[in-house]
Amino acid sequence: MLNIYRNTNEWPGFVPFALFDLPARGRTFGQLRQDLDRVFGTYEQSLDGPLAQSGEKAQLRDVGSELIVTIDLPGVSKKDVELTISGDNIFIRATRTLSPPEGYTAHRRERSSFKFEQAFQLPVAVESKTATANLQAGVLTVTLPKSPNAQPKQITVKTG
Amino acid sequence: MTQNIEATAKTQGSELAHQNQEFMPPVDIYENDHELLVLADLPRVTTENLTVEVNHPELKIQGRVPSANHKSDIVYTRTFRLDASMDVAKIEAKITDGVLEVHLPKSEPYRVRKIEVTSA
Numbered sequence: 001m002l003n004i005y006r007n008t009n010e011w012p013g014f015v016p017f018a019l020f021d022l023p024a025r026g027r028t029f030g031q032l033r034q035d036l037d038r039v040f041g042t043y044e045q046s047l048d049g050p051l052a053q054s055g056e057k058a059q060l061r062d063v064g065s066e067l068i069v070t071i072d073l074p075g076v077s078k079k080d081v082e083l084t085i086s087g088d089n090i091f092i093r094a095t096r097t098l099s100p101p102e103g104y105t106a107h108r109r110e111r112s113s114f115k116f117e118q119a120f121q122l123p124v125a126v127e128s129k130t131a132t133a134n135l136q137a138g139v140l141t142v143t144l145p146k147s148p149n150a151q152p153k154q155i156t157v158k159t160g
Numbered sequence: 161m162t163q164n165i166e167a168t169a170k171t172q173g174s175e176l177a178h179q180n181q182e183f184m185p186p187v188d189i190y191e192n193d194h195e196l197l198v199l200a201d202l203p204r205v206t207t208e209n210l211t212v213e214v215n216h217p218e219l220k221i222q223g224r225v226p227s228a229n230h231k232s233d234i235v236y237t238r239t240f241r242l243d244a245s246m247d248v249a250k251i252e253a254k255i256t257d258g259v260l261e262v263h264l265p266k267s268e269p270y271r272v273r274k275i276e277v278t279s280a
Binding site for chain 2: 071072074075076077098100101103104105106107108109110111135137138139156
């Protein structure tokens with residue numbers, strides 16, 4: 001017997017698994033953000049108004065000496081995030097696999113699994129050697145010192 | 161064009177200054193014999209900006225993400241209606257990696273139990 005429910009709107013149903021093919025490089029940050037919105041924002045307008053949705057999924061901030069990229073990745077552990085930086089290109093791969101907890105039955109499943117793979121282009125080249133990535137409170141924060149000549153480098157994600 | 165936008169912003173200035181972005185976070189709801197379990201995606205929300213409150217019969221989850229200028233905080237809100245079978249005093253919540261877990265134990269009479277049948 002389901003004895004807990006939301007008191008506004010009705011959930012439209014199953015949210016399909018979102019999967020993205022690896023696209024060609026050279027996409028802009030704005031396109032990345034749109035794609036992230038598609039991954040997470042499976043919440044269409046219903047007749048009764050907006051349904052469940054999250055805030056802005058990705059932000060790019062220019063703070064002068066460095067660029068700061070933040071991406072919402074709730075429930076994603078650091079081993080499921082991969083970052084590669086090369087010049088002004090950045091590649092991000094993140095996976096979230098959800099399954100019902102052992103011994104429980106599901107009444108409502110709005111949160112979705114996803115596999116996200118995206119390459120995009122930064123507005124300027126960055127210094128990959130001194131870039132850092134931090135995963136905390138379900139948010140990936142990548143700090144990218146600006147640089148004219150960047151070398152490809154694999155960045156290990158660590159929790160803060 | 162820019163002037164028009166600025167003019168509009170000026171006339172609405174005081175309202176825009178403190179406008180929050182309101183969202184309903186996606187949730188999963190699970191049940192077993194002993195409890196209901198609510199999971200909600202609340203990225204960027206930390207414990208100091210998170211409230212889980214029961215004002216019977218409502219359970220309200222609210223998380224806030226302060227913006228840099230405090231002009232448009234992100235506010236996540238979900239409200240649920242509880243029935244009498246929940247043991248309100250024993251509700252527990254924790255947040256890990258931007259995912260909130262709320263455990264709602266069933267009160268004793270509503271728990272599923274197996275009765276052993278004995279023969280006379």
